[in-house]
Amino acid sequence: MAKWGQGDPRWIVEERADATNVNNWHWTERDATSWSKRKLKEVLEGLVVEGEAGRCEIGDLKHVEGEASCNSRKGKLIFFYEWNLRLSWKGTVKESGEKHKGSVEIPNLSEENEVDDTEINVSKKKGEGDVLKELMRTEGTTKVREALRDYLKALKTEFTLGMILPTKAAVGQELATERKPSGSPVQDSVTPQALDMVGVKIPTVRIHMREVFNSPADELYSIFTKKELVQKFSKCPAVIEAEKGGKLQMFEGCVSGEYTELVPSQRLVLKWRCRSWPEEHYATVALTFQDLAAQSELELECKGVPVSHEESTRQCWKKQYFEEIHLLLQQSKDSME
Numbered sequence: 636m637a638k639w640g641q642g643d644p645r646w647i648v649e650e651r652a653d654a655t656n657v658n659n660w661h662w663t664e665r666d667a668t669s670w671s672k673r674k675l676k677e678v679l680e681g682l683v684v685e686g687e688a689g690r691c692e693i694g695d696l697k698h699v700e701g702e703a704s705c706n707s708r709k710g711k712l713i714f715f716y717e718w719n720l721r722l723s724w725k726g727t728v729k730e731s732g733e734k735h736k737g738s739v740e741i742p743n744l745s746e747e748n749e750v751d752d753t754e755i756n757v758s759k760k761k762g763e764g765d766v767l768k769e770l771m772r773t774e775g776t777t778k779v780r781e782a783l784r785d786y787l788k789a790l791k792t793e794f795t796l797g798m799i800l801p802t803k804a805a806v807g808q809e810l811a812t813e814r815k816p817s818g819s820p821v822q823d824s825v826t827p828q829a830l831d832m833v834g835v836k837i838p839t840v841r842i843h844m845r846e847v848f849n850s851p852a853d854e855l856y857s858i859f860t861k862k863e864l865v866q867k868f869s870k871c872p873a874v875i876e877a878e879k880g881g882k883l884q885m886f887e888g889c890v891s892g893e894y895t896e897l898v899p900s901q902r903l904v905l906k907w908r909c910r911s912w913p914e915e916h917y918a919t920v921a922l923t924f925q926d927l928a929a930q931s932e933l934e935l936e937c938k939g940v941p942v943s944h945e946e947s948t949r950q951c952w953k954k955q956y957f958e959e960i961h962l963l964l965q966q967s968k969d970s971m972e
Contacts, residue, residue: 667704668704678785691725716745722739839938
């Protein structure tokens with residue numbers, strides 16, 4: 636038997652806040668299926684393909700079947716994913732102005748094959764317009780492969796953040812890391828005293844966005860606080876307890892948190908997190924509503940976003956919240972006319 640203090644360090648609990656999976660020795664597994672479905676939708680839908688023949692755009696991810704997961708063992712990450720995907724596309728011939736549409740099928744995206752070797756099949760509905768099919772088969776396939784690489788990169792970085800836990804010695808080094816400002820986001824200090832830390836000590840950034848909606852402020856406020864409206868724009872079951880301390884869960888559990896401040900028609904403050912973030916780490920989201928005649932402006936400040944999740948968080952608010960709310964408001968307007 637080893638003397639006290641001289642045992643295998645893989646089994647010794649260090650003085651760490653999480654106190655779990657010391658030195659990353661034990662097997663851990665995280666299901667990436669739901670996260671992957673949303674990410675594949677994000678990177679593939681809306682891709683534009685242009686050439687001399689015309690212009691095409693990839694539409695909905697019509698079919699997505701498969702699963703994905705990530706395992707951690709002895710400090711190494713092991714990925715498993717297998718997907719069968721089908722996308723729609725539509726396009727316009729440059730010379731004639733004719734419109735055509737078809738589909739893109741990816742029968743086996745998996746870790747067994749490189750993206751460049753993954754089969755991608757392009758088809759078109761009957762009729763002329765083969766020039767567009769050829770455009771999609773060449774330029775379109777290239778863009779689809781790029782998007783698949785983006786998904787895999789995110790799977791191996793964004794989704795896995797927190798799976799390989801730092802040892803006590805590494806924590807100090809991470810906290811000392813500084814990130815140079817890029818673009819408009821405001822960089823939070825990464826010193827231990829200034830970090831916005833809730834549970835996990837990581838470098839964070841602050842995201843600031845503004846969006847104008849064709850609705851009064853009170854109506855827009857309701858879209859964030861009434862369960863039936865949240866479920867309409869998110870297209871998923873949701874848990875909405877719009878009161879101080881009330882729970883929030885959306886997008887099949889990919890987003891969760893709680894309401895911490897509610898000023899009807901004026902302001903909401905949320906404790907908010909994405910499931911792929913480090914365990915127990917939350918951002919503080921402040922939503923401010925302001926009337927602008929027949930419109931309203933929504934100001935978003937999201938403080939405490941993990942540095943490596945900055946862009947995905949911004950895209951989440953832009954595509955999953957703002958764009959879907961615009962669509963909901965337009966549908967409501969159309970139904971009244």
